[in-house]
Amino acid sequence: MLARLLAVAGVLLPAGALAQGSPFATGATAGVTNLLAILTPVAAIAVMVSGVLGWFGKISWWWLVGVVIGTVLVFGAPQIVSWIRGMFGV
Numbered sequence: 001m002l003a004r005l006l007a008v009a010g011v012l013l014p015a016g017a018l019a020q021g022s023p024f025a026t027g028a029t030a031g032v033t034n035l036l037a038i039l040t041p042v043a044a045i046a047v048m049v050s051g052v053l054g055w056f057g058k059i060s061w062w063w064l065v066g067v068v069i070g071t072v073l074v075f076g077a078p079q080i081v082s083w084i085r086g087m088f089g090v
Contacts, residue, residue, distance in 0.1 A: 036075065043071045 046067055054064040
């Protein structure tokens with residue numbers, strides 16, 4: 001009886017029976033979102049501190065450029081990956 005009920009529910013509710021989402025992908029997406037939320041103020045402070053240190057000559061300007069490029073790569077990673085995947089048709 002229970003098997004028939006589950007079969008009928010599977011036929012009537014195919015979205016539940018044929019789950020397309022991976023729990024690992026969902027967890028990874030949530031992890032990336034949380035990590036970016038934590039790193040946003042840290043990155044802003046790092047760029048400001050690096051700018052001040054470069055302004056007063058305490059670090060090379062190349063370090064400041066490296067901090068800015070690193071920040072762009074970290075926060076722009078999803079867009080960069082989508083762009084590269086689009087170039088190769090993946």
